[in-house]
Amino acid sequence: MKIAIIDDEPYSREEMKHLLKKYSWIEVVGEASSAEKGLEIILTKEPDVLFLDIEMPGMSGVELAETLQKMKHKPEIVFATAYPDYALKAFQVDAVDYLVKPFDEEQLDKAVERLKKVVHFETKEETKSLGKLAVQDEDKIVFIKPRDILYISREERETFICTEKKKYTCRLTIKDLETKLNTYPFFRVHKSYLVQLPYVEELIPWGSGVYQLKVHGANEAIPVSRNYVKELRERLEL
Template sequence: MKTLIVDDEPLARNELNYLLTQNGQFEKIEEAETISETLEKMLYDTYDVIFLDINLMNESGLDLAEKIKKMQQPPHIIFATAHDNFAVRAFELNATDYILKPFEQARIDAAVARVASQIQPKSTEQTETLQQQDNPPEIQTNKAPSVLPIEVDERIYVLNQKDIIALSVEAGKTTLHTTEQDFVTSEPMNNFAKRLDSHQFIRIHRATIINKAHIQTIEHWFNYTYQVTLTHQLKVQVSRSYMKSFKQAIGLD
């Protein structure tokens, strides 16, 4: 893999360069300290991943990420910063990971492993894309990131969307039910809904969104509706106003 470290602090670049060298998965490690220098390097070379600080002198790494996101084949972005209050915005920009200074080898290795796992299937995906060019699939996946960051009690958790069973609202609080635990936050459910994979998650009630992959059973319920049992025996009801879209989404219509 090839990587570019973007940070205006020489000591931080040196530290990260050393840890990436120790990781052993990079054939090329380059550095830049400004947005203009970064963009110039990207004109003449391609990178698998960019380690990006957020504060770059009088510039913002978030602005650079916006520009990179618009590229036809953008590199993975891992934010490497001393600030923990930009994580939600970072993941909205499709960041692969978000690591905090001071860096630790184990944390760097985990971030690199995440990138490597997403890069390896590329050759297969490119072959499938070529095969499907004449017959594009009826349903194409959206660009939603595979992770969803949430803030609970001043701590940010990064959840894999596939592990989210359902989202529900009660008394003004949003609960994210996952395979590991439940997370309760004051952030409105609609804020999360915009970032969920629209082909995987379906709304069954104005206060409930579920992950189709976690549906276990469906039973007839009152007033010609359904009760759905999800992973961990979580039971939810489909409201009448969402019955048609629910049946279409799971192939019952």
């Protein structure tokens, strides 16, 4: 996971770099003392995540976050600031978390766990193999990356793998796929559906404790069995 730190205080940048060293799968790819310089790092280094201060000379962290909303592939944001009063503004620009200085290691652990759920990256364990899934596309076999899967469904005796581009068929059962994909953030919401949590956008009541899911990039509404609703909400909510 590639991280950039944007903070006008050198000590705070050094402290954050020190704290992040304990996560072997995190790489700090750049740091900047202003939002303007940070924007250069974002465009050249393409970090997955920004640890972003709010009060800085010139452009503020919130203003930078608002600018990034226009990007097609914007980095996730964790605000790291001495000012707790900006929390509401931070989450209005879809921040993953909000850390208040001086940094608390336990709070940082929780923020990192949240990042693991929303950022698509491959740990060393996952890259020991190519980690691609074989699916059927008409008369040929196609290999797709698990992180590109929106959801998986089972109809009668056939399994379907749905990506943003296309729906494929697969010879494996949902149970088999759940086991194969256990290092990715998939969740069983129904006996016939497995969804990748970062793509979930809406949970819609459907009567009698039953819900439907709206998944980014998919037109189909996905049923959620009442037995899975509580755990699903716990996995999705902060």
